[in-house]
Structure formats: C-alpha cells, structure tokens
Amino acid sequence: MTADAVARTLLEDRLRFTGYIRALVIDNHAAEDIFQDTCVKAIARAETFETEKDALTWSRTVARNQSIDLIRSRQRKDYFLSEETLALLAEQEPQEAPRGSVDQLRALEACLKQLTPKTREVIRLRYGQNLAGAEVAIRLQRKAATVYKTLARAYSQLRNCMEHRLNSGL
Amino acid sequence: MNLDPIPNQDDILLELFARYLDKSLAPDEMDALNWALQQSPQTRALFVDFCTQATMVKETVAADQPETASAPEPVIFPQPGLVSWLIPASLICCLLLIWTLTPTQESTPQLVESSQVPEQVEMEPVYTYSIWDHYEGKELAHLSPQTASLLLIPAIPQPGWFPDPEQLLRTALMEATLSAPSPRLIIASEYFWSVPSDEIDWMQLSFLNSQPEYQYYPPSL
Numbered sequence: 154m155t156a157d158a159v160a161r162t163l164l165e166d167r168l169r170f171t172g173y174i175r176a177l178v179i180d181n182h183a184a185e186d187i188f189q190d191t192c193v194k195a196i197a198r199a200e201t202f203e204t205e206k207d208a209l210t211w212s213r214t215v216a217r218n219q220s221i222d223l224i225r226s227r228q229r230k231d232y233f234l235s236e237e238t239l240a241l242l243a244e245q246e247p248q249e250a251p252r253g254s255v256d257q258l259r260a261l262e263a264c265l266k267q268l269t270p271k272t273r274e275v276i277r278l279r280y281g282q283n284l285a286g287a288e289v290a291i292r293l294q295r296k297a298a299t300v301y302k303t304l305a306r307a308y309s310q311l312r313n314c315m316e317h318r319l320n321s322g323l
Numbered sequence: 324m325n326l327d328p329i330p331n332q333d334d335i336l337l338e339l340f341a342r343y344l345d346k347s348l349a350p351d352e353m354d355a356l357n358w359a360l361q362q363s364p365q366t367r368a369l370f371v372d373f374c375t376q377a378t379m380v381k382e383t384v385a386a387d388q389p390e391t392a393s394a395p396e397p398v399i400f401p402q403p404g405l406v407s408w409l410i411p412a413s414l415i416c417c418l419l420l421i422w423t424l425t426p427t428q429e430s431t432p433q434l435v436e437s438s439q440v441p442e443q444v445e446m447e448p449v450y451t452y453s454i455w456d457h458y459e460g461k462e463l464a465h466l467s468p469q470t471a472s473l474l475l476i477p478a479i480p481q482p483g484w485f486p487d488p489e490q491l492l493r494t495a496l497m498e499a500t501l502s503a504p505s506p507r508l509i510i511a512s513e514y515f516w517s518v519p520s521d522e523i524d525w526m527q528l529s530f531l532n533s534q535p536e537y538q539y540y541p542p543s544l
Contacts, residue, residue: 172375179346181381232346232353238360245367261379280377281384286345298338301345305337308373311380 159199159208163192166209168257173213177220177239179232187223191216217243256319264314268307275303336366340373 154162163170167188175184195202195212202208217239224233234242265273278289279300286304290297339356342348348356360367 168379169371169375172378173371175344175378176371176374179344181378184378232348234360235357238357241361242367242371245364245371258379258383261376261383265380265383276380277384280381283381286342286347297347301338301341302334304341305334308337308341308376309333311376312372 154199154202154205154208156196156199158205159196159202160192162205162208163188163195163212170209170213170216173242174216174220176242177217177234178223183223187216187219190219213243257315260315260318261311263318264311267314268310272303272307272310275300276307279304333369336369337373340370344374344377 170191171184171188174187175181178184178187191212194215195208199208202211221236221239227233265276268276274293275289278284278292279286284292286300287297289295290300293300336359339348339352339359342352343356360370
C-alpha cells in the first residue's frame with residue numbers, strides 16, 4: 154500500500170480506532186496520542202501492507218501493546234481491565250466496515266438534537282464539560298445512578314438513530 | 324403505583340460501561356466487568372461500540388461549546404513576522420503528522436504475540452499537536468527540520484470556527500517554511516473529504532502546491 158492509502162485507511166477508521174483504545178486506557182488524550190503515534194508508524198511501513206485489513210490489524214496490535222505498556226506504567230493498575238480481557242478485545246473483529254468519521258459525526262450531531270433536553274444536559278455536562286457522573290448528579294440534583302442510567306439509555310437511542318440515518322443516507 | 328421497569332442485561336452492562344469510563348467502579352464491579360467481557364464476543368462488541376460512541380459524543384459536544392470549565396482559554400501564538408493565531412477549542416480534530424524518514428523496506432507485516440511490542444520502526448522524533456493538547460493549554464511549538472510535523476484538522480467545519488481550517492493550514496506551513504529549509508511534511512485531513520471542493524478557497528490554498536517539498540494527503544490537494 155502507499156503511504157496515502159494507509160493514512161486514509163486509518164483516518165477513516167479513526168473514531169472506531171480511538172474508541173477501542175479509549176476502552177483500554179480510559180483516557181481520551183492518551184487514546185489520541187496512541188492513535189497518532191500508531192499512524193506515524195504504520196505510514197512509515199506502508200509498503201509492507203498488502204491490504205487495508207493488514208494495515209488495520211497491524212495498527213491495532215501496535216496500539217493495543219502501547220496501551221498495555223501505558224497501563225503497566227500507571228499507578229492504579231487495579232482499575233484497568235485484565236490482560237486476558239485486553240487480549241480478547243484485541244481479537245474482536247469490528248462488526249462493521251468503517252463508515253467514515255465525517256458521516257458518523259454528522260449523523261450523531263443530528264441525533265443528539267433528538268434527545269430530550271434533560272438527557273442532552275446530562276451529556277453536555279458529562280462529555281462537554283468532562284464532569285464525572287457523580288459531579289453531574291450533584292449539579293443536576295439527581296442520584297448518580299440516575300445519571301448513569303441516562304447515559305446508558307442515551308447510548309441506545311443514539312445508536313438506533315445513527316443506524317437509521319446512516320443506512321437511509323440521511 | 325409507579326414501578327421502574329426491570330432492567331435487562333444490556334441496560335445493566337451499559338451502566339457498567341458508563342461507570343467504567345467514569346473510573347468509578349468498585350474492585351468487585353471491575354471483576355464483574357472483566358468477567359462479563361470474557362464471556363461473549365457480543366458483550367465485547369457492545370463495550371467497544373459504547374466507548375466509540377462516547378468518544379464521538381465527546382468530540383461533537385465539545386465542538387458545540389468551546390467555552391467550558393475544562394477548556395482553557397484559546398492559546399495565542401505570537402510569531403515575529405507572522406500573524407498570531409487562535410486555535411479554536413471547538414475544532415474537531417484529527418491532527419497528523421509529518422515524518423522525515425523514508426519508509427523502510429521491511430518484511431510483510433506480522434501479528435505479534437499478545438504481550439510483545441511489534442518491532443519498533445526507527446523514526447526520527449515526530450512532533451504532533453492535537454486539539455486535546457490545546458484543551459490542556461499546551462502551546463504549539465515551533466517546528467524544526469528534525470521534528471517537523473504538525474496538523475490541526477477539523478472534520479466538520481462549522482459556522483463560528485475561527486480560524487478556519489485553511490488558515491490553520493497556512494499557519495502550519497508558514498511555520499514549517501520558516502523553521503526548516505526543506506522539511507518533509509505530510510498533511511492528512513478529513514476536512515478535504517468533508518467539504519465540497521467548490522467550497523474551498525483554492526486560490527488561497529494554491530500556494531501549497533508551490534512548495535513541492537511538502538507532501539499532502541489527500542494528494543489531489
């Protein structure tokens with residue numbers, strides 16, 4: 154593959170890729186750093202990849218191992234997933250082809266507007282202002298459990314909405 | 324009587340995932356999460372998808388509200404002879420790279436054992452600056468021939484963003500031009516896929532093509 158082709162492949166898979174890394178390291182910044190570092194390494198050896206799948210598989214392995222190194226270097230090792238779980242997650246084949254992050258973000262933007270005002274407020278505080286669930290609960294005078302339930306339901310609603318929009322080409 | 328519906332298994336898992344990302348699981352709950360993830364590929368797929376969506380929501384929501392408590396004030400980059408720029412906190416990023424190495428001739432890629440790091444590719448230092456760096460208040464460093472590499476790329480331009488992506492590109496390239504005689508720069512940008520070509524000010528961008536030492540992605544630029 155050419156460097157251009159590898160770059161494009163990884164960028165198209167960026168959201169899923171960083172989501173996967175974030176699942177491991179629980180840190181947005183670290184996930185972005187690992188993704189960028191992985192891109193650089195993959196592009197540097199682009200000629201060794203024959204297919205997009207080769208590039209993605211190799212890159213996921215690099216990212217997974219960097220994540221493990223990062224986890225090992227941290228103090229609260231007990232909080233992270235076990236290495237057995239990490240290995241199983243790494244073997245997990247994506248169930249869908251990458252859709253392109255631009256399309257996904259556009260769909261998500263539209264779907265967020267369809268949530269109730271209360272749910273949007275929880276999301277704004279949790280993700281926009283990066284407050285912990287307990288802090289969101291205090292801010293909104295609700296129970297923390299209610300905040301987590303709201304986030305869980307929002308996930309399902311957004312997923313259904315995005316699938317609908319992406320599949321129908323909206 | 325107002326009874327809450329009995330939550331199904333997915334609801335319980337999703338709440339567990341939300342709390343995991345919040346780093347608020349107790350040790351026994353962490354054990355439970357590990358156990359659950361080891362039981363079925365479907366649960367693992369749901370977990371990764373949940374984390375992916377959380378990442379997307381964060382990007383989207385953050386782009387809607389640049390003035391948040393967690394986001395620092397916009398960083399100003401005073402450059403003698405250059406315009407000072409504000410990097411907008413609302414940009415959805417994808418920032419890439421530059422490298423100064425010729426791709427090495429190596430063998431066919433191979434998967435490695437789970438705990439082994441793949442062979443390290445010898446690279447010269449690469450400097451990157453992402454929107455997350457901006458949120459943390461880090462300033463954009465001056466580029467150099469050895470470490471040149473930079474890119475701030477928004478995925479979806481939106482009204483009110485300042486400066487616009489083209490301005491960012493120009494600033495990055497001016498930096499690279501001034502600080503390095505012939506840095507090799509690769510720019511990868513979702514922006515160029517998201518905007519119809521007739522909406523890009525190609526006249527303003529045309530100077531990019533006059534500098535052949537840079538490499539752009541997509542190459543059609």
